[in-house]
Amino acid sequence: FNFNVLCVGKPGLGKTTLINSLFNQEFNDSTKDDDYETHNEELNEKDDVESVQINTKSAVIEENGVKLKLTVVDTPGFGSHINNTNAWSPVVKEINRRFDQYLDYENKVNRTTFDDMRIHACLYFIEPTGHCLTPLDLEFCSQIHKKCNLIPVIAKSDIMLDEEIKSFKTTIMKQLSDHQINVFQPPIYKLDDNDTKEMANKLYETLPYAVVGSNDMIQDPQDPNKMIRGRQYPWGIIEVENSKHSDFNYLRDLLIRQYLEELREKTHNILYENYRSNKLTK
Amino acid sequence: FNFNVLCVGKPGLGKTTLINSLFNQEFNDSTKDDDYETHNEELNEKDDVESVQINTKSAVIEENGVKLKLTVVDTPGFGSHINNTNAWSPVVKEINRRFDQYLDYENKVNRTTFDDMRIHACLYFIEPTGHCLTPLDLEFCSQIHKKCNLIPVIAKSDIMLDEEIKSFKTTIMKQLSDHQINVFQPPIYKLDDNDTKEMANKLYETLPYAVVGSNDMIQDPQDPNKMIRGRQYPWGIIEVENSKHSDFNYLRDLLIRQYLEELREKTHNILYENYRSNKLTK
Numbered sequence: 335f336n337f338n339v340l341c342v343g344k345p346g347l348g349k350t351t352l353i354n355s356l357f358n359q360e361f362n363d364s365t366k367d368d369d370y371e372t373h374n375e376e377l378n379e380k381d382d383v384e385s386v387q388i389n390t391k392s393a394v395i396e397e398n399g400v401k402l403k404l405t406v407v408d409t410p411g412f413g414s415h416i417n418n419t420n421a422w423s424p425v426v427k428e429i430n431r432r433f434d435q436y437l438d439y440e441n442k443v444n445r446t447t448f449d450d451m452r453i454h455a456c457l458y459f460i461e462p463t464g465h466c467l468t469p470l471d472l473e474f475c476s477q478i479h480k481k482c483n484l485i486p487v488i489a490k491s492d493i494m495l496d497e498e499i500k501s502f503k504t505t506i507m508k509q510l511s512d513h514q515i516n517v518f519q520p521p522i523y524k525l526d527d528n529d530t531k532e533m534a535n536k537l538y539e540t541l542p543y544a545v546v547g548s549n550d551m552i553q554d555p556q557d558p559n560k561m562i563r564g565r566q567y568p569w570g571i572i573e574v575e576n577s578k579h580s581d582f583n584y585l586r587d588l589l590i591r592q593y594l595e596e597l598r599e600k601t602h603n604i605l606y607e608n609y610r611s612n613k614l615t616k
Numbered sequence: 617f618n619f620n621v622l623c624v625g626k627p628g629l630g631k632t633t634l635i636n637s638l639f640n641q642e643f644n645d646s647t648k649d650d651d652y653e654t655h656n657e658e659l660n661e662k663d664d665v666e667s668v669q670i671n672t673k674s675a676v677i678e679e680n681g682v683k684l685k686l687t688v689v690d691t692p693g694f695g696s697h698i699n700n701t702n703a704w705s706p707v708v709k710e711i712n713r714r715f716d717q718y719l720d721y722e723n724k725v726n727r728t729t730f731d732d733m734r735i736h737a738c739l740y741f742i743e744p745t746g747h748c749l750t751p752l753d754l755e756f757c758s759q760i761h762k763k764c765n766l767i768p769v770i771a772k773s774d775i776m777l778d779e780e781i782k783s784f785k786t787t788i789m790k791q792l793s794d795h796q797i798n799v800f801q802p803p804i805y806k807l808d809d810n811d812t813k814e815m816a817n818k819l820y821e822t823l824p825y826a827v828v829g830s831n832d833m834i835q836d837p838q839d840p841n842k843m844i845r846g847r848q849y850p851w852g853i854i855e856v857e858n859s860k861h862s863d864f865n866y867l868r869d870l871l872i873r874q875y876l877e878e879l880r881e882k883t884h885n886i887l888y889e890n891y892r893s894n895k896l897t898k
């Protein structure tokens with residue numbers, strides 16, 4: 335079955351690296367080598383106001399013994415211009431286009447197999463400034479949260495000290511709630527056992543996830559025979575999967591290991607249904 | 617005498633922290649506590665295109681046994697909006713205003729003591745994305761380099777691995793030269809000894825300076841009786857004044873300890889003179 339993740343954020347926030355780390359893939363960012371050329375062109379062609387592209391890459395992966403077709407939708411150009419007015423618009427158009435695609439399919443008389451291309455989750459990458467969400471962050475999240483499951487992450491969080499992360503998270507969650515922006519909350523069912531309920535609460539309380547990703551496999555400082563994802567600095571080694579070093583494991587649990595099905599269900603039963611009824615009542 | 621440093625870059629790049637670290641001061645950023653409120657207001661009032669403010673703070677400091685009046689000019693609002701068109705314009709206006717102020721003073725018949733408020737150096741903070749300079753970086757630097765000594769720095773460079781910093785620096789310097797943007801180069805005189813020439817070359821080759829700053833004094837890992845500026849992470853301690861950890865010492869040498877007088881002289885003899893002759897020939 336399909337699992338489609340939208341990744342949004344300015345260039346250089348480690349989006350490609352995080353996706354590679356989460357899914358143990360080597361998605362190559364095909365736009366990366368053109369960066370310098372593209373930026374120079376942009377400057378010469380007068381920084382185009384609305385150029386946010388939609389880029390997709392797919393891979394078949396196996397999770398919990400289940401094969402799934404993972405598609406990552408990337409948005410080069412988002413937030414990278416001098417003028418980022420309406421940067422959200424091409425992204426929302428894309429989400430709608432995929433809803434429409436499903437709507438057409440549902441309406442067919444003869445329905446053959448179909449790739450469900452609807453966006454099941456949006457990972458929004460927040461710059462680790464330590465201050466607060468930017469106007470662009472707030473505008474994008476307001477435009478998107480009713481159309482797909484919003485999961486905010488603090489990019490490259492290894493740049494921040496623990497106490498800085500703590501107060502940054504508090505500020506962010508307050509800003510989101512003040513602007514009535516909903517983030518995805520793992521559902522809790524009556525019949526869940528206490529451990530499951532605790533985990534769901536913990537996952538929600540940890541938002542936004544302060545993540546670290548890495549393309550490098552380095553020697554585990556605790557076990558010389560083991561290779562782990564990490565970043566090796568002159569002053570120490572950051573271990574991506576060490577929950578004292580980042581919230582990577584929490585994000586992986588939410589997005590892949592524990593709540594992938596819930597993300598797909600909510601997209602189908604609630605977000606898509608809202609879109610459909612709004613469209614049909616116009 | 618006066619030494620005036622202009623600090624430009626998006627919010628959250630550690631500008632205030634770096635200035636505190638360089639000059640061993642506790643400049644408080646008076647705009648900081650308003651951040652959340654200001655950002656919310658901005659969103660409500662429709663993100664104002666040209667609101668870049670000019671903020672100054674001064675302190676008398678002692679360097680090499682010499683007392684000097686340090687003024688730091690900050691630019692809140694630079695690059696922090698959805699639309700950052702002409703973000704450079706209020707900054708260039710401010711530099712010109714200070715040149716005009718000096719021009720008026722020079723033309724007076726009775727000249728009393730005068731605070732030289734011309735900008736002697738501009739520290740431009742580059743986001744540590746690892747890719748390349750943004751359109752805003754290039755536009756700002758093109759507008760400013762003929763008016764004041766430009767010193768580009770890579771902000772919060774502890775986020776990047778050594779090899780990432782190396783290739784980022786190469787990309788940045790190439791982009792600057794392709795756009796014919798000059799950065800301040802420590803002058804070499806015929807009578808300089810070899811050590812001095814080597815240091816001047818080294819300072820130029822190290823551009824842009826990959827800096828780290830900190831407001832925290834922590835225990836020196838090598839000497840428990842000593843307190844040093846650093847950032848204490850679960851995985852290790854970053855020492856601001858350790859040249860294996862950052863180029864902080866190089867920047868401090870260039871800006872304060874070795875070339876402060878050269879920065880002032882070049883401003884007076886070359887940059888101001890160019891401004892003056894351009895103005896008088898119009």
Ligand SMILES: Nc1nc2c(ncn2[C@@H]2O[C@H](COP(=O)(O)OP(=O)(O)O)[C@@H](O)[C@H]2O)c(=O)[nH]1
Nearest residue numbers: 345346347348349350351490546547745746775
């Ligand atoms: N410090 C730090 N650097 C990272 C992290 N993730 C990626 N990077 C580095 O940031 C740079 C840009 O990463 P990339 O994944 O290409 O960013 P993208 O443009 O958002 O896709 C690369 O040099 C990465 O090694 C992280 O979690 N922490």
Ligand SMILES: Nc1nc2c(ncn2[C@@H]2O[C@H](COP(=O)(O)OP(=O)(O)O)[C@@H](O)[C@H]2O)c(=O)[nH]1
Nearest residue numbers: 464493498627628629630631632633772828829
């Ligand atoms: N990792 C890292 N964080 C820094 C550095 N300098 C400042 N910070 C942190 O970044 C945040 C914003 O710093 P600040 O100086 O207020 O940034 P400004 O808005 O540019 O003036 C604070 O939480 C600082 O502790 C640095 O060199 N490295």
